[in-house]
Amino acid sequence: MRIGLLTDGGYPYATGELRLWCERLVRGLPDHEFDVHALVRDPRQERAGLVGLPPQVLRVRTARLWEPVDGGRAHGRRDxxxxxxxxxxxxxxxxxxxxxxxxxxxxxxxxxxxxxxxxxxxxxxxxxxxxxxxxxxxxxxxxxxxxxxxxxxxxxxxxxxxQALRPLSLDWYGAGGPADDREAEDGWEGARAGGLAAADICHATTAGAAALPGLLAKRFFGTPLLVTEYGVGLRAHYLATDGAREDALRGPVRALLAAFHGGLAAEVYRAAHLVTPGDAHTRRWQERCGADRAKLRTIHPGLAADRFAEVGESDDAGDPDTLVWTGRIEPAKDLVSLLHAFAEIRRRRPGTRLRVVGAPAQGGEAHAYLAHCRTLAAQLFPDEAPGAYAVGENPVSFEEAGGPEAPEPADAYAGAGVAVLSSSVEGFPLSLVEAMLCGRATVSTDVGAVVEVVGGTGLVVPPHNPKALADACLGLLADDDRRRRLGAAARSRALELFTVEQNVAAFRAAYLDVLSHSPGRPAPRAPGAPLPFAGAAEAGVPVRWAGPAARETVGAGAGSRDV
Incomplete structure (x- = not known):
């Protein structure tokens, strides 16, 4: 079947959120065709270029949302x-x-x-x-x-x-639009053949702006809509207009924007044939925003397990005196609580070390928070100033992911006995899944989807509680057998639930499910293009349905045949 993949600020470009997930999905389904319709919000992203596209991606269409898309056309009096x-x-x-x-x-x-x-x-x-x-x-x-x-x-x-409604003016919706000539210039005979009318399913990667074209494709052509959310998009809009930010909008503007994004999410959930949250935390948000529980199907994100196989399958359980934390260094990760917890751990177990392996800081807030954490570590350990990026004798080391000590994510976990997650706010904790695939015991705070991911294979403590975090870490560091048992159980759970193969198989089933419950409709195509699902499936089965003498005519596309 042909999938109209609707993205916002990510795939198929080399940078942006959800790029990796979309790429793995497309490459994992070579038996389907994909038309990618991408909303692009930053010219720098377009200049960075596309990722390498597999042959099943037939077409890429982009909308530059930093500029009006209708050329300033004015309406007449009636319009x-x-x-x-x-x-x-x-x-x-x-x-x-x-x-x-x-x-x-x-x-x-x-x-x-x-x-x-x-x-x-x-x-x-x-x-x-x-x-x-x-x-x-x-x-x-x-x-x-x-x-x-x-x-x-x-x-x-x-x-x-x-700006939010610019997708309504795009020329992605087939015949009758103001810019249909562009389709013909691209070599298509008939404008509708290149638009979303040609898709069997529209798959939106958020319930926000990316889903708008899917809403219109359903309304104009009856195209079924599937919506995936790995994270709460509506919550992100609320945070983006937070009154605490220096560049925040005034209260009435924030209220109107919240009402718009809330109304859009509710309409997307209402119109979608299937909504696939990435975890129970996102699912609860979707239900509060009006999503029908019967339409919801949780499909967890998947990681490439082979990247962690060497560490996960080894007999080495890591250094029992080393803790490791990985992720983006930002206030929501609450490294302050982790450093205070480590001060208690260091007091009760003097030889323990903490490795903080962070992604390169992006933006002024991230740099300021990293500087604050370095200063706090220096204050907590005045006689042992923390190193910058090298792992030495210092109790705390701040390293950059991809550096000499951790060129790959698995390297960050290889030498540690326990992986720690200290977040105060979290969605789906991918760093936790990485640690589980490496067979490491984990200590995490009870936020977001952490409990759903860990199950019974790790220790979970309340957020903002350095003492509880310290006690849990000390308990695992002191018990080698327990760490090994929990690490093995964690790896087994991750391999069962959180792999790329599991994720792709779930979406393959979701596509078939959506299409099987959608009413039949003609699919406008370019002349000579194949028409998947245009004929009854039983038309190609070489058997007799009744007795030996029975003959029956079954439609097969434009013609018919005897079986």
């Missing part, structure tokens, strides 16, 4: 009235909690206008849009958070909304 009607529905749903049902009507009305006439980007930036938004914020029943919005707030939200 302006039509825009005002649909935008008023959308704005009313964002300002009034009791009008949430009008979100879908406004969204799809704007999408149909963009498909037929174009000009949506210019209309959303117009004075008319700002006046409609101002009226909705001041209408009776408007939520308290938006009543005090100023003209500046309306302008700021209108800009943000126009």
């Amino acid at each position: 302006r009235r039509r825009f005002a009607e649909h935008f008023a529905q959308l704005a009313h749903s964002l300002c009034d909690e009791g009008a949430a049902d009008s979100f879908a009507a406004g969204l799809y009305g704007l999408a149909e206008l963009a498909r037929e006439r174009g000009g949506l980007c210019a209309a959303l930036r117009s004075e008319r849009a700002v006046r409609i938004l101002e009226s909705a914020c001041r209408a009776p029943g408007a939520r308290r958070g938006v009543r005090d919005a100023t003209v500046t707030d309306h302008l700021a939200f209108a800009r943000a909304l126009e």
Whole structure:
């Protein structure tokens, strides 16, 4: 079958989130065809170029979201009235909690206008849009958070909304769109053959902007929609507009953006045929946002187990006097609590060492937090200043992943007896799975999907509790047999649940399940292109269905045959 893979800020480019997962999925399903439709938000990502694409990727289409996608086309009088009607529905749903049902009507009305006439980007930036938004914020029943919005707030939200709705104006939706000529220029006879109408399934990698094209493909062509979320996208939007940030927007703008992203997520979950969260933590968020429990199927992320086989299958259980922490160095990882816990560990077991192996710091906040952790380590161990990147006699070493001591993730775990995760906030802990594949006993804080990943193969303590973290680590460091048993159990669990092979097999089954429960529909294609699932499956079975003398005609594509 042909899959329309919808991505946002990642695959098929060499940088970005979820790139590795998408690449493994596509390469793991060589019996399917993929059309990749990518939303790109940063010109630097496009300049970095594409990853190497396998032959099953037939087509890559990108949308540069840093610039309007409709060329500034303006509407005529009738279309302006039509825009005002649909935008008023959308704005009313964002300002009034009791009008949430009008979100879908406004969204799809704007999408149909963009498909037929174009000009949506210019209309959303117009004075008319700002006046409609101002009226909705001041209408009776408007939520308290938006009543005090100023003209500046309306302008700021209108800009943000126009950027969020740019996927509605793309020429990905087949015939009738404002930019269908581009398809013909690419060598396709008939514009619809190259759009999402040609997909058997649309697979969106988030329930946010990437799912918008999938929503429209379902509405325009009946294409089934599958949505995967490895992490809570809606929560990320809330954090991105956090009032504690120096560059945060004002309260009314944050309230309107939260209402928009919440409404979009709810509509995506409602319209999707299947939603696949990566863990129970994400699943609970999706249920709170309106996802039907019957549509949810957890599919855990998968790691390449062969990268950790040498360490995991060896008899060496690691140095019983060494702890290792790996990940991105940021405040959510709570390295401060880990350093305080290690001070207690060092007091009770003087020969213990801690290796902090972090990814290269990105951004000012990460650099500042790393500097803070180095300073704290120097204060806690004044007679033994921590090293910069080399592992020596210092009790704490800060190393960079990919450096001489840990060129591969498995190398970071090879010399350690216990792997530690100290996060205060966590989604799906991939570093924990890496440690489990290496056969290492783990001590983790009870956040995110940690308990779901660890099961009974590691120790879990409350977050923000250095004493509990220290006690758990000391208990494992002092008991070699227990560490070996837990490490072996952890590896067995990871191999069963968290491998690339398991992940790909689950999505292969999910694709077949979605298609089998979707109503049949004609699939518009370029002339001469194959039509998967165009004929009944039993048409190719060389058997007689009734007695020896029975003859029956079964449809097979455009013709028929006797069996």
